Amino acid sequence: KFEQIQGLLSKYATHLLQKNQTFEAIELYQKAGKFTESAKLLASLASTALKNKVNCLRAKQFYVLAALDIQKYKKRKFNSEAITGKDSRQTAAMTLKNLMEADRDIGSDASLENPWHGAIGLHLYLLAQRQLYTGQHSNAMHTALQLEKYEDVLDPKDVYSLIALAAYSNRFFGQCSRAFIRLESLETLTEEEREKYKDLALSIFTKHPPRDPPTRDTKCPICASNCKPWDQECPHCNASIPVCVVSGRAIFSHNFFTCQRCNFHIYEQLVRRFVNCPLCHANLQDGLRKHSVAGRSSAVGSMITNFKK
Numbered sequence: 001k002f003e004q005i006q007g008l009l010s011k012y013a014t015h016l017l018q019k020n021q022t023f024e025a026i027e028l029y030q031k032a033g034k035f036t037e038s039a040k041l042l043a044s045l046a047s048t049a050l051k052n053k054v055n056c057l058r059a060k061q062f063y064v065l066a067a068l069d070i071q072k073y074k075k076r077k078f079n080s081e082a083i084t085g086k087d088s089r090q091t092a093a094m095t096l097k098n099l100m101e102a103d104r105d106i107g108s109d110a111s112l113e114n115p116w117h118g119a120i121g122l123h124l125y126l127l128a129q130r131q132l133y134t135g136q137h138s139n140a141m142h143t144a145l146q147l148e149k150y151e152d153v154l155d156p157k158d159v160y161s162l163i164a165l166a167a168y169s170n171r172f173f174g175q176c177s178r179a180f181i182r183l184e185s186l187e188t189l190t191e192e193e194r195e196k197y198k199d200l201a202l203s204i205f206t207k208h209p210p211r212d213p214p215t216r217d218t219k220c221p222i223c224a225s226n227c228k229p230w231d232q233e234c235p236h237c238n239a240s241i242p243v244c245v246v247s248g249r250a251i252f253s254h255n256f257f258t259c260q261r262c263n264f265h266i267y268e269q270l271v272r273r274f275v276n277c278p279l280c281h282a283n284l285q286d287g288l289r290k291h292s293v294a295g296r297s298s299a300v301g302s303m304i305t306n307f308k309k
Helices: 002-018 022-031 035-052 056-077 088-106 116-133 137-150 156-169 173-184 191-205 285-308
Strands: 256-258 265-267
Touching (some): 022 035, 035 056, 035 116, 056 116, 116 137, 116 156, 137 156, 156 173
Antiparallel strands (some): 256 265
């Protein structure tokens, strides 16, 4: 009987898709608890919106919704209550079975394997442009440099054009030159476009040597080695350096808040400006209250320990 219901569901979803009623098909899958299927459709809508370059914000929203559906799928699949009361052997067998099923349902689709990847890439892309056009040139450059990790989501031509523009505006001509080198090496460019980039680079770097102004190095939070303030990973221990979804800057301290829904980070001094997470729009206030209580408990515990000493 269950197989018959699944068959009818698939037929009706196919019928809706053939009639270009994609949103109705997504809603059908969500109501039926088929979150991987709804996430695939949402990721496909995001990819189409990006190719058309019509509305990057809409594409980001589709990626966020796809990521949330995958989280619902994982929560249901790995619900600890389902294995409560079973012995360790049964628990291990059920966990392994669930992992294999999740790999079958998700592993074959790159957009579902790391569903937040597209969302954060587009979020930073839009943030860098907003910072650039509001005169926040330093922040815009730091944010734009983070986009190098998202060439699989964004058009590399758009990525390095934005880096070049932000770095030029911030007078970091070394970073600007590096972006132009990447632009000129893109295989997707026509010869006419390549020549235009070469001419533009020549006009810039005959006036401005391709050098960056001095910057203060920061310390890797893992190995304490020197890093550039825009590094995405430590050049010494290869530790991944998180990014703040508000400022677009790399986070080198432990003073950050983590959104409980999307698990991305915000500098503590910035988080209180927001009611909702800038990436996934989850309410931040509950998390902030818990964070504050935990912080106070830790501080009180430290004071008691010091008093006893």
